[in-house]
Amino acid sequence: MKNSWKAKGYVDEPVPQEIDLAAEIRRMCKEKNAVVLAHYYTEGAVQDVADFVGDSLALAQWAAKTDADIIVMCGVHFMGETNKILCPDKKVLVCDLNAGCSLADSCNAEDLKRFIDEHPGYQVVSYVNTTAAVKALTDVVVTSSNAKKIVDSFPQDAKLIFGPDKNLGGYINSVTGREMLLWNGGCHVHGQFSLEAIIQLKKEHPNAKLLVHPECPAPIQALADVIGSTAGLLKFAIENEATEFIVATESGILHQMKASCPDKTFYPAPPEASETIGCQCNECSFMRLNTLKKLYNTLKYEWPEILVDPDIAEKAVRPINRMLELS
Numbered sequence: 001m002k003n004s005w006k007a008k009g010y011v012d013e014p015v016p017q018e019i020d021l022a023a024e025i026r027r028m029c030k031e032k033n034a035v036v037l038a039h040y041y042t043e044g045a046v047q048d049v050a051d052f053v054g055d056s057l058a059l060a061q062w063a064a065k066t067d068a069d070i071i072v073m074c075g076v077h078f079m080g081e082t083n084k085i086l087c088p089d090k091k092v093l094v095c096d097l098n099a100g101c102s103l104a105d106s107c108n109a110e111d112l113k114r115f116i117d118e119h120p121g122y123q124v125v126s127y128v129n130t131t132a133a134v135k136a137l138t139d140v141v142v143t144s145s146n147a148k149k150i151v152d153s154f155p156q157d158a159k160l161i162f163g164p165d166k167n168l169g170g171y172i173n174s175v176t177g178r179e180m181l182l183w184n185g186g187c188h189v190h191g192q193f194s195l196e197a198i199i200q201l202k203k204e205h206p207n208a209k210l211l212v213h214p215e216c217p218a219p220i221q222a223l224a225d226v227i228g229s230t231a232g233l234l235k236f237a238i239e240n241e242a243t244e245f246i247v248a249t250e251s252g253i254l255h256q257m258k259a260s261c262p263d264k265t266f267y268p269a270p271p272e273a274s275e276t277i278g279c280q281c282n283e284c285s286f287m288r289l290n291t292l293k294k295l296y297n298t299l300k301y302e303w304p305e306i307l308v309d310p311d312i313a314e315k316a317v318r319p320i321n322r323m324l325e326l327s
Contacts, residue, residue, distance in 0.1 A: 009097035010289075010304060011297035021292040022049045028299040034070035036295065037062060039079065040230045041252035041287040046074050046295060053256065055231040056082075056128045057143040057327060063087055064324060072298055073306075074290040076101045080306035081132045085313045085320060092306040095294040099286045101129055103215075106185030107164030109133035115161070119181060122159040125151060126319065127168060129187070132308050134164075136315035141323040144214055144229035147172050150326050151180070167191075171214040171221060189250050189284045190215035192271040198223060201246050201267055208244035208267065211236060216248055220269075224248070237261055250284050 005011050015021070026049065029036060037059050038050035047053045052062050056079065063071055063083040072093045073080040077100050084092040112134055116124060126138035127147070135141055142150045151172050154160060162169035163183025167190065173180055190213055198220060202210060211233040212224035221227055226236050230253050237245055237257050247254060248269040257266050271282045298304070308316070 005301075005303065010095060010294050011301050013297050013301070015293055015296060019296075021296050025049050025292070025296055025299060028296075032070055032299065032302075033068050034072060034299060035062075035066055035068040036072045036074060037083070038290070039075035039252075039287065040234070040256055041250040041284050042074050042290045043252065043288060044255035045292050046290050047252075047255055049292065049295070050074060055143065055145060055229050057145040057229070057323075058231060059083075060086065060128070060143075060320065061324065061327070066090075070299075070302065072295065074295060075099070076104075076284075076286050077306075078104045078129060078131060081308055082128065082135075082320065084306045084308045085132060085135075085317050088308075088310075088313060091302065093298050093302060094304055094306055095291065095298050096289040097304045099289040101286060102188040103127070103129040103165055103185055104131055104134075107134055107183055109137060112137055112163065112183070115183070119159075119161060122161045122181065123154070125160055125162045125180070127163065127165050128323075130164060132312050132316045135319055136312045138316075138319040139322075140326070141319045143323070144168060145231055146323065146327045147214075148175055150323065151176050151178065153326055165215055167217055167221075168214045170218060171227065187215045189271075189282055190248075191217060193217075193220055193248050193269050193282060194272045195219050195223075197270045197272075198246065198248065201269065205244050205246065205267060207242065208246050208265075209236075209240060209242045210246045211248065213249035220248055234260065237264065237266070249282075250287065251282055252284070252287060 036050040038047050038053045064086045070091045071083050073083050080094040123139040128143045160180040162180040164185030166182045169182040209225040212227050238260050244265045246267045251268045
């Protein structure tokens, strides 16, 4: 292993220009019995070459059942950890160790442990966007797809801590009638949508449906025609008779929406900084670290590999499995 690779967190070996990256990735997958899983928020070229594209719940479900020897998780670091926890005997790779998550970073295990100790008698519901160490302190993991269903499975008088996303937690409180204690965390992508720009888009496109992810702040949720996970928003766009949609989530999902609904029009909701940076899309810089070149090198050299401390993994797998059972 080259020291420079370890320092950079990804393999940066040059790739000959004449190589068909997508074809070579598929060839190596067959040769090595590997599968490529990609989140909806990765770039379109990565989604197109993947064996399966989905949201966090679907990716976890797919990882749990695959018979591949190698899993390449094109997403962010906690997704690779989740795959490794569910598949301890498989080699789990990611394209770039620098692909972190602002939401996961907003809640570290030491702080959460202290918060739990301050609230005896509470059970912990953790969003999947968390580190393995945080999951190890958790009673059940949820995704935006199944959070309501899983929270509803608790007795109405159960004392619950929900973290780390305060916007998702607030939304689940509103639709379940609960008063869960909310960790004060959030996603930098969903937190920076411009309310004013969305209102203007709605004026410009009065027939467009506004699709909003529950990680968005409450004022944006209040404008939504539908609130849901990435998979839920995609399903709505496919099934609804509307032909125009404003999409308030990471813009990578537009690739699947356009592919599934070529006769419909999708407008990405812009971030607050769009006027100064000249970009009308809200992209996750971590997700964009997944590229075809890095994916090719990751498969070729079988690095970077995700490893999880066995003691943490043993504790973290229980709330993940509980989620999968309840889903």
